[in-house]
Every structure is written in C-alpha cells, then in structure tokens.
Amino acid sequence: MKILIIGASGTIGSRVTAALESNHQVIRAGKDSGEVSLDLSNPESIRQALSQVAPLDAIVCAAGAVAFNQFDKLSREEWDLGINSRLMGQVNLTQIGTEFLNDGGSITLTSGIIADHPIAMGTSAATLNGAIEHFAKAVAQELPRGLRVNVVSPTVVTESLAVYGDYFPGFHSIDAKDLALSYLRSVQGIETGQTFKAHAGN
Numbered sequence: 001m002k003i004l005i006i007g008a009s010g011t012i013g014s015r016v017t018a019a020l021e022s023n024h025q026v027i028r029a030g031k032d033s034g035e036v037s038l039d040l041s042n043p044e045s046i047r048q049a050l051s052q053v054a055p056l057d058a059i060v061c062a063a064g065a066v067a068f069n070q071f072d073k074l075s076r077e078e079w080d081l082g083i084n085s086r087l088m089g090q091v092n093l094t095q096i097g098t099e100f101l102n103d104g105g106s107i108t109l110t111s112g113i114i115a116d117h118p119i120a121m122g123t124s125a126a127t128l129n130g131a132i133e134h135f136a137k138a139v140a141q142e143l144p145r146g147l148r149v150n151v152v153s154p155t156v157v158t159e160s161l162a163v164y165g166d167y168f169p170g171f172h173s174i175d176a177k178d179l180a181l182s183y184l185r186s187v188q189g190i191e192t193g194q195t196f197k198a199h200a201g202n
C-alpha cells in the first residue's frame, strides 16, 4: 500500500511509520517536516499535499492540536484551535482524502482517552475527541467505493509522560510501539466506523 502519514515525525506518528514502512510505501507529512508539508487546519493545504502524492491506499492522521485550560478560562481562540485542527482538520482530511484514495482505501484519525475519562483542563479535548469519534461512526455509512474510516483513541503515551503525565494522575500509559498496533489494525484490517480504544488498564 501507499500510505500517507500526517504527523509522521511525532511521538505517535514515528512509531506508526516504523510499524508500517517495512511492508508498505510510506510518505511522511507534517506542518514543518516530512516529504510533504500540510497544515491540517487549512483545507487548501490538505488538497495541495494530497494532489502531490495521490493516488493513495491509506491516510493516517497522528496530528491535531487542542488547547488545555480550565473551562471558565477557555477562550474562543483556544476553542477554535481545537475546532480547526483536531475536529475540522480531520473532518476536512476525510472529505478531501476520499477524492485521492484508491477503491477500498482507508483513513485513520486520532482522538484520545479524554473523550471517555475526563481530566482537569480537558473539556475542549474531551468535546472534540468525542465529536471526531461520532463523525467517523456516521460518515463510514456513506463513504463511497469501499472506503473505510476509523479512529484510534490513545491513553497517554509512555514516551509523553514527561510532558503530559501530570494531566493524567493514576492513568495507565501505553508504549507508542504498542499503540501503533491499533493504527496498523485500522489500515490493514477490514473494520470501518470504529474507534479503537487503546486504553488498557484504565
């Protein structure tokens, strides 16, 4: 398969890339890194990047920003960061991506455990993670040509504990190489409209 990985340089994306590149042709994408650059929050840049590398068999998104803050302090700008990137970035990627995928191709998006288990400062992330999971469940019913879409919902990643660990007191983490299996399952499997919850122990 020819697979585009958005966020390929990241903590999650680099392990997903490692898991897939031995058996597939992987194209790395990021905002400022990779063979192709695209800004997830800008639909024109998504279209331009996909048109450069199409046709594709799979698109994986391991990117999508969101703001963390107390609910009473969350500004409209902070909400918009996540709405434009985590939510509409991945919705736009799915809509535009369907034009550039071969029959039977797949799109794999990323949400997060906060959709199911709230944490302090996490209201925006919880809201937008939940929305992306419901989006995938719904849109899977009307994608054409056997195209599939799934979401991977990671718990906090072990390699990210130094940065995010304080937000997740008492949560079990997952090693990025184990998390990569959920992305592999979405890309190489047959399921669609699913959220693969990589939440073991939580």
Ligand SMILES: NC(=O)c1ccc[n+]([C@@H]2O[C@H](COP(=O)([O-])OP(=O)(O)OC[C@H]3O[C@@H](n4cnc5c(N)ncnc54)[C@H](OP(=O)(O)O)[C@@H]3O)[C@@H](O)[C@H]2O)c1
Residues within 6 Å of the ligand: 006, 007, 008, 009, 010, 011, 012, 013, 029, 030, 031, 032, 033, 034, 038, 039, 040, 041, 062, 063, 064, 065, 066, 085, 110, 111, 112, 113, 153, 154, 155, 156, 157, 158, 160, 164
């Ligand atoms: N790490 C965790 O514990 C965890 C848990 C649950 C969910 N998540 C979610 O999983 C996703 C990946 O997390 P991560 O920890 O691997 O992130 P990361 O290490 O910060 O890497 C982010 C990746 O996304 C790319 N990127 C950033 N902004 C972008 C944009 N506007 N358009 C396209 N690509 C962009 C970056 O590329 P450039 O450097 O080139 O910009 C980089 O490759 C995020 O949505 C995160 O919220 C993470």
